[in-house]
Each structure stands twice: as structure tokens, then as C-alpha cells.
Amino acid sequence: MDWDIVIGLEVHAQLNTNTKAFCSCKVNYGDSPNTHVCPVCLAYPGSLPVLNKELVNSAIKLGLATHCTIRPNSTFARKNYFYPDLPKGYQISQFDDPICYKGYVDIEVAGKEKRIGLTRIHMEEDAGKSMHSESGTLVDLNRCGTPLLEIVSEPDMSSPQEAYAYLTTLKQIVRYTEVSDCNMEEGSMRCDANISLKPKGQKELGTRTELKNMNSFRNVERALIYEANRQKEVLESGGKIIQQTLLWDEQNGKTKSMRSKEDSHDYRYFPEPDLSPVFVDEAWIEKMRKLLPELPAERKQRFIDSFSFTSEDASVLTSEKEIADYFEATLKYFNNPKLVLNWVRNEVLRILVDTGKNISESPVSPEALAELLVFLDKKEITAQTAKAVIDDMTKSGRSAESIIEEKGLKQISDSLELESMINKIISDNDVIVKRYQEGETKLLTFFIGQVMKISKGQADQAVARDIIIKRLG
Ligand SMILES: [Zn+2]
Incomplete structure (x- = not known):
């Protein structure tokens, strides 16, 4: 029997605001536990939340970047549940009227484009962190109240590969908007996946399970492949899928049951009485729109159109905003797009892998690379020499000219x-x-x-x- 796979993803992006969502405590990853806390995020009786405007700014920016409608009047709600790292006993979130809704992200899988709908993007706060060890469990409340955006997709993905492509594209967009660094290892981007199977062509959706605890995009893909196969086996042997939350066990490559899946009514959502509604007018939206950079899809298309690059070359250059910026900065000093493209792709990116740095801290600056390429372009040095020179520049931090002069590396054409x-x-x-x-x-x-x-x-x-x-x- 043939099955359709139906996947929807919920992504949490932790925002890089200076302070928390509802108090003025600092947001700082990796500091000593319980050093960034105050009566508000510790939920002392009588303390009141104050909305951080940057949280709203970030939500509007990401909403615009993902073609969402921005709601002029949205409210906060309490999502109630007990957990030792949640002092209030509820999370401030949004429920019926999220600030952004009805957007989309275009993905590409095996050369084919597909549009994935976004149901909503809403603002909420993070819980603290429980750290389990043999001697017991410790609670760090530094993360408590950290601003998050939850990005909920429609169940539009029909394979684990599409889910992977969606996550990669979404991360790229979020990073371009600079509202989050999306570092999955540090937990600033987290993903839960809903997956169900239905007989091919059937309209009605099957029972879904939710997967949690995946700390990389590849693990999301692996977990979905595993879970799709597991559900298929259950269904084909006449069994029923139980709606539940499953944890991905990376070491054993399996999912295991965590708890039966809760529905939204289990959280007894109700309007947050301590915060007034958020009113967003056109002027505010326009102000945020102006702050948005050229987004990856547009920038890629521009590179294809103005430099006649292949789609693949343009994708590599625009995969991160910083790489595209580096490329264009180099062009300002030496306007030869093809040659700069080759050197950024083949040499600069290699050097970054070798040195473990990201491009904004590249040991070879755009200006320094341009200087080297001018020597090459004028045929004063050979390509082979240029490769040796860039390695020397990386190690010594010296300019191309001084290395070429000192070592007598000019091309012999005499x-x-x-x-x-x-x-x-x-x-x-x-x-x-x-x-x-x-x-x-x-x-x-x-x-x-x-x-x-x-x-x-x-x-x-x-x-x-x-x-x-x-x-x-
Ligand atoms: Zn605080």
C-alpha cells in the first residue's frame, strides 16, 4: 500500500535581544547559573511583566520576511503547566490571535520549488533549564523569560527531505533578518515535528505523533525517516497510531515515548491579565520593513541576473548574509565577479573551514583578497602562486604585495x-x-x-x- 507522509514543523527561535521579554534582565548564553534573574522572571508575588518592544520589532521583521500578515491588535495568553524550571507555573505566550499569520517560505528540493505555508508566528517567553545529573537535578533560571518566536508551519511537507530543506531555508531567512543567530547547539533554534501517514490521495489526515529533542537538522530528517517507517509498519500490520509525544534517541537512532500528546485545552489558555494588547499600526510595520535587508531569495536572483552566475554558485554565495556581503565588499575593490566568485567559493570558504572561523572574522579581508586577485588578473603571479600566497596571508596576516615582493614570487614571463x-x-x-x-x-x-x-x-x-x-x- 502507498502512503502519503504529512509533516508540519514548529520552530522556536530564541531572539538576540539585549534583555528578556518581560523584564530588564540580560539575555546571555553560558553565564553562571541564576545570575540574570529578578522578581519578575522569578515570579515573585506582586511583580508585573513589562513588554520588551524589541520582541515585537523582531516578530514584525520575521513576519514580513516570511510574507505573513501582521495583526494590528494581538494579545498575550497564559499557557499553564507545571515544571520545576517554570516558576510562574505558566508561560506567557499568544493563543487565538498571534501577531503574524498566513505566511509562506519557498523551498527547493532536487531542483523543484515548493511553497510551504506558515500558519502563524507568535511571541512567547522561554522557560528555565533543568540540568540532570547523578546527584540530582539543578535548575538554572537565566533562560527564564528569554524572548522566543514560535514559527508554526502548515502540514505542507511530504517528505523528511522537504522538512530538512524547509528548516535550512527558514534558518537562512531568520539569520538574514538578524533577529536570532539560530544556533541549534546552544539551543537558540529548536524544532518539534508533527508527522502522520494517510493512504495515498486520501483527504482526511491520519493520527499524528510529535517528535522532540532533535538537536540538528540532520537529526530532524533522520527522526522523521525513522518515524515514517515505524508508522507505516504499525498501519500495515493493522495497528493504530497513538497520538503521543516521542523523544528522538540519537544514540540508538530510534524514537521513544515521552508522554501522551496533550491538546491545547490541557494548557487552559486564558488571556494574560497583566499585559495590555499589542497595537501595531502601519507606520510601525513600515519602519520595520525598511530595516529588513535584501532577503536570500531576492539576493540570489540578483546575483544570477547581474553576474550571470549559475543557480548553484548564487546559492553558495547567498547561503549566509555575511558571505554575500563579503563577496560584494571584495567587488568594490576589484570588479571581476567571476574571479572573485571562484576565490570566495574555493579558497576563502576552505580557509574558514581550516581555521574554524566564520566569514566575518576571516583572516583575509575583502580588501586583502582583492589586492591578491589584482596581481593574478594582471598575470604578475600564477594561479598556483596565488594559492600559496593566500595561505601565507592567512597564517601571517601580511598583505599579498609584501609576500610577493619578499619571496620574489612574480610570474616569470621573460x-x-x-x-x-x-x-x-x-x-x-x-x-x-x-x-x-x-x-x-x-x-x-x-x-x-x-x-x-x-x-x-x-x-x-x-x-x-x-x-x-x-x-x-
Ligand atoms: Zn528578570
Whole structure:
């Protein structure tokens, strides 16, 4: 029997505001436990929340970037549940009237585009953190009250691969808007997945399970593949899917039951009486729209149109805003898009992997890269030399010019100098010369290789090639 897979994702992005959602405590990852707390986020009786405007700004920005409608009048609600790291006994969230709704994100899987609907984006606060160890459980409330945006998709994804593509694209958009750094390892981006199966073509949805505890996009994909297969086996053996929350066990590559799935009425949502509604007028929305950068999809298209790049090249350059910025900054100093593209793709990104840095801390600045490429473009150095120079620049932090001058790396195009090199190669290799002269012309590459070797990569290949052909007749 054939099955349709139906997947919807809920993504939490932790915002990079300076302070928490409803108090002025700092938001700082990794500080000593319980150092950023106050009566509000510790829920002392009588304390009152005050909305951080930056939380609303971030929600509007992300909503606009994902084509959502921004609600002019939205309210907060209490989501009630007990947990040791939730001192209030409820989370301030939004329920019936989220600030953003009806948006979409376009994804690409295997060259095909697909539009994934967004049901809503709402504002809420995070809980604290429980740390379990053998001696017991400790609670850190630094995270308590940290502002979050929850981005809820429609159940529009029909494979784990689409879910992966959606997450990658969404992360890219969130990072472009700069409202969150989306670092999954540090927990600033978290994802829960809902998945169900239904007989192919059937309209009505099957019973779903919810997957939690996946700390990378690849793990989301793996967990969904596992869960789709598990549900298929249950259904095909005549069983029933139980609506429940499952934890992904990364080590064993399986899902395990956490609790039976709660419905929204279990949380007894009700309007938050301590906060007034949030009114957002057109002027506020326009102000936020102006703060948005060119978004990844638009920027990619512009790179394709104005530089005639392939879709793949443009995707690599726009995968992160900082890479695209670096590329365009380099162009300001040296306007040769194709050459800059090749060097950013092949060399700069390699250096970043080698040095474990991100592009904004690249050891080779756009200006320094441009200077090197000018030498290459003017044929003053060979491509091989340029690669050695950029490695030297990375290690020493020196400029291309000083390295090239000091080491005498300029390209040798002087024909007398090349001729004397070639004469020596010819006299040292008489057997190969003979084979060449008897018609084995592909041996030309051997001679060019020797010239490059002796000149330590500095010979002008085109000039050397002409001399060799002339000398060998
Ligand atoms: Zn506080």
C-alpha cells in the first residue's frame, strides 16, 4: 500500500535581544547559573511583566520576511503547566490571535520549488533549564523569560527531505533578518515535528505523533525517516497510531515515548491579565520593513541576473548574509565577479573551514583578497602562486604585495629566462624528446609540468608552452 507522509514543523527561535521579554534582565548564553534573574522572571508575588518592544520589532521583521500578515491588535495568553524550571507555573505566550499569520517560505528540493505555508508566528517567553545529573537535578533560571518566536508551519511537507530543506531555508531567512543567530547547539533554534501517514490521495489526515529533542537538522530528517517507517509498519500490520509525544534517541537512532500528546485545552489558555494588547499600526510595520535587508531569495536572483552566475554558485554565495556581503565588499575593490566568485567559493570558504572561523572574522579581508586577485588578473603571479600566497596571508596576516615582493614570487614571463630552463629540460630528457618528435604530442604536458616544477609554479605557462613547441620543432 502507498502512503502519503504529512509533516508540519514548529520552530522556536530564541531572539538576540539585549534583555528578556518581560523584564530588564540580560539575555546571555553560558553565564553562571541564576545570575540574570529578578522578581519578575522569578515570579515573585506582586511583580508585573513589562513588554520588551524589541520582541515585537523582531516578530514584525520575521513576519514580513516570511510574507505573513501582521495583526494590528494581538494579545498575550497564559499557557499553564507545571515544571520545576517554570516558576510562574505558566508561560506567557499568544493563543487565538498571534501577531503574524498566513505566511509562506519557498523551498527547493532536487531542483523543484515548493511553497510551504506558515500558519502563524507568535511571541512567547522561554522557560528555565533543568540540568540532570547523578546527584540530582539543578535548575538554572537565566533562560527564564528569554524572548522566543514560535514559527508554526502548515502540514505542507511530504517528505523528511522537504522538512530538512524547509528548516535550512527558514534558518537562512531568520539569520538574514538578524533577529536570532539560530544556533541549534546552544539551543537558540529548536524544532518539534508533527508527522502522520494517510493512504495515498486520501483527504482526511491520519493520527499524528510529535517528535522532540532533535538537536540538528540532520537529526530532524533522520527522526522523521525513522518515524515514517515505524508508522507505516504499525498501519500495515493493522495497528493504530497513538497520538503521543516521542523523544528522538540519537544514540540508538530510534524514537521513544515521552508522554501522551496533550491538546491545547490541557494548557487552559486564558488571556494574560497583566499585559495590555499589542497595537501595531502601519507606520510601525513600515519602519520595520525598511530595516529588513535584501532577503536570500531576492539576493540570489540578483546575483544570477547581474553576474550571470549559475543557480548553484548564487546559492553558495547567498547561503549566509555575511558571505554575500563579503563577496560584494571584495567587488568594490576589484570588479571581476567571476574571479572573485571562484576565490570566495574555493579558497576563502576552505580557509574558514581550516581555521574554524566564520566569514566575518576571516583572516583575509575583502580588501586583502582583492589586492591578491589584482596581481593574478594582471598575470604578475600564477594561479598556483596565488594559492600559496593566500595561505601565507592567512597564517601571517601580511598583505599579498609584501609576500610577493619578499619571496620574489612574480610570474616569470621573460622568454630568455624560460628558454634557459627549457634547454636544460630538453637536454636532460632526450628519450622523451625523441618520443615527442616521433609523434607522441601529448608529452607536451610533461615538458610544461617540468617547467612549472623547476620554476616553483612561477612560469607563465602560455609563454613556456610556445617556447617548448618551437624548440622541439
Ligand atoms: Zn528578570
